[in-house]
Amino acid sequence: MYIICGLGNPGKEYEQTRHNMGFLTMDVLAYKLGIDIRRLKFRSLIGEGRIGTEKVILVKPQTYMNNSGEALREIVAYYDIDPQHLIVVYDDIDLPVGDLRLREKGSAGTHNGMRSIIYQLQFDDFPRIRIGTGKSDVIPLVSFVTGKPTEEEQKPLADAIEKAAQAVICWVEHGPREAMQRFNHKPNKKKKQENGKTDQPDGAVGDPAGPAGC
Numbered sequence: 723m724y725i726i727c728g729l730g731n732p733g734k735e736y737e738q739t740r741h742n743m744g745f746l747t748m749d750v751l752a753y754k755l756g757i758d759i760r761r762l763k764f765r766s767l768i769g770e771g772r773i774g775t776e777k778v779i780l781v782k783p784q785t786y787m788n789n790s791g792e793a794l795r796e797i798v799a800y801y802d803i804d805p806q807h808l809i810v811v812y813d814d815i816d817l818p819v820g821d822l823r824l825r826e827k828g829s830a831g832t833h834n835g836m837r838s839i840i841y842q843l844q845f846d847d848f849p850r851i852r853i854g855t856g857k858s859d860v861i862p863l864v865s866f867v868t869g870k871p872t873e874e875e876q877k878p879l880a881d882a883i884e885k886a887a888q889a890v891i892c893w894v895e896h897g898p899r900e901a902m903q904r905f906n907h908k909p910n911k912k913k914k915q916e917n918g919k920t921d922q923p924d925g926a927v928g929d930p931a932g933p934a935g936c
Contacts, residue, residue: 724773724894725803726751727781729790729812729835731868741787741867743813743853743883744835748780750887755780764800765793773894790835791842798843808848809893811886812836815867817854820878822885824851824893824902849898851889853882892936900936 728744728751736742752759752769759769759780767782779801783793798808806826812835817823827847830836840846855875858866871879885905893901 723777723779723801723803724807724809725779725781725794725797725801726890727783727790727794727797727808727810729787729810729833730782731787732782732784736868738870739868740855740871740879741813743855743879743886744811745782747811747851747853747883747886747890748782750883751890752780754887754891764796766797768797773891776894778894787835787838789838791838791840794839795842805843805845805848809851809890810836810839810848811851811853811890813855813867814852815855815857815863817852817856819854819856819871819875820882821854822851822882822889822905822907823854824889824898824906825849826898826902849893851886853879853886855879888936896936904936 726748728746728748730736730742730745738746748759755771755773755778757769757771757780759767759782761768762784765783765785767784769780771778771780779797781794781797783790785793812833814823814831814833816832826849828850829846830840836850855867857863861869889901889905892904
């Protein structure tokens with residue numbers, strides 16, 4: 723069994739914001755897997771389903787970002803899972819917009835949600851998938867991460883969310899090595915179409931796409 727946790731802040735005012743990349747990935751993953759992720763338990767919205775033969779629990783903590791670990795501690799303690807079967811998906815200001823990084827373990831870096839998780843769980847050897855949002859030299863950090871992406875950022879972030887959901891499926895079905903080989907990469911640069919125009923963003927960040935995996 724795997725617990726897949728996406729980090730974010732609850733409430734309509736935080737929907738589609740940079741700090742909710744984890745929540746948005748869970749929404750796309752739930753769509754792909756046909757999982758209803760609306761049951762409130764362990765101070766989180768959760769949904770149960772399967773990836774291949776593995777049972778998975780999708781989690782969106784409702785404690786607000788800085789206390790994410792409090793909710794996740796309850797879930798991990800209840801199911802008593804191995805750390806390698808906990809995958810956390812979240813935004814990272816230290817990565818360029820749309821960059822995707824998969825790791826089997828590591829520190830919290832500058833992310834308060836991850837600091838809370840590692841403090842509450844007392845271990846950091848669990849997989850994580852980071853979605854790069856970049857950062858601003860002029861906008862205060864809190865305002866930046868809780869703000870909505872610009873039009874230019876929407877397409878690379880939507881692509882990264884889609885790939886993050888695919889990476890979770892690949893990780894569970896085929897293991898970390900194959901998932902990291904396939905999905906640890908920087909975003910593709912905009913390609914010119916045959917008519918000479920560049921691809922333009924379409925739809926909201928995190929719009930679900932069709933089923934895909936490894």
